[in-house]
Amino acid sequence: MSSSTSIPNIHEPAPDHTSLSSSSSSSLHDEPMPQTLRRPKMTSRKSSGTIIVPRETGKIEMNMGDEVFDADDARAMSPRRSSxxxxxxxxxxxxxxxxxxxxxxxxxxxxxxxxxxxxxxxxAVKEEHDKLDNNNKFLQKYIGDLMSTSKITSTGSSGRKK
Structure with missing residues (x-):
């Protein structure tokens, strides 16, 4: 593979340009190539998918008392009620x-x-109040008329005496 026509590959390390300037191409192959860093495999991660239980499994449901909760766990504070x-x-x-x-x-x-x-x-009280209010207005008008009539008669009689 010649250094002038090679295409970079992500799986191979990039060639060292300082060694290309040397006169011999055999020195490139003699030097140890640096290893590329590879991602570690993800074997430590757990799947977040559903739990698949085979049909042959005898016990799928949990019985009373199978789970044990800490004293400060909310599920332990509210016990299940029976029927x-x-x-x-x-x-x-x-x-x-x-x-x-x-x-x-x-x-x-x-x-x-x-x-x-x-x-x-x-x-009923409102009706009585309205009646009393109307009667009060009538009496005030009647008294006002009487007062004006008495003033007219009193001024008329005093005017004749003069």
Whole structure:
């Protein structure tokens, strides 16, 4: 392979240009070639793919107590409930619903009726207030008319005496 026509290859080290200037080409082949650095194989990395379990494997599911958690692990702090515990909890919830929510519905109906009565009373008071306000305006006008009439009559009689 001549040095003037060679094409660089990534798998071979680049030729040393200082040795090309020497007169003999045999000195290139006599010197040890530096090794190129190769990437290490990735045997230490674990696959992040799915775990494939062969069909012949007898035990796939985990049983209670197979996993052991540290005391500060959140999974150890909330134990799994059995079906009996869940049934008891749902029965307790139904009992509380019947004891507190349903009577409070009748209590809510009583409150609603009371609020309706208060609203009706407020409407009646508003009507009475409007009537009194109209009567008050009428009386003020009547008194004003009487006062103006009494001034006219009092000035008219005093003017005649002069």
């Amino acid at each position: 009996q515990d869940l049934e008891k909890m749902s029965q307790d919830a139904r009992t509380q619903l019947n004891e507190f929510v349903l009577p409070s519905m009748t209590h809510a109906q009583v409150l609603q009726k009371s609020l309706l009565e208060i609203f009706n009373r407020i409407e």
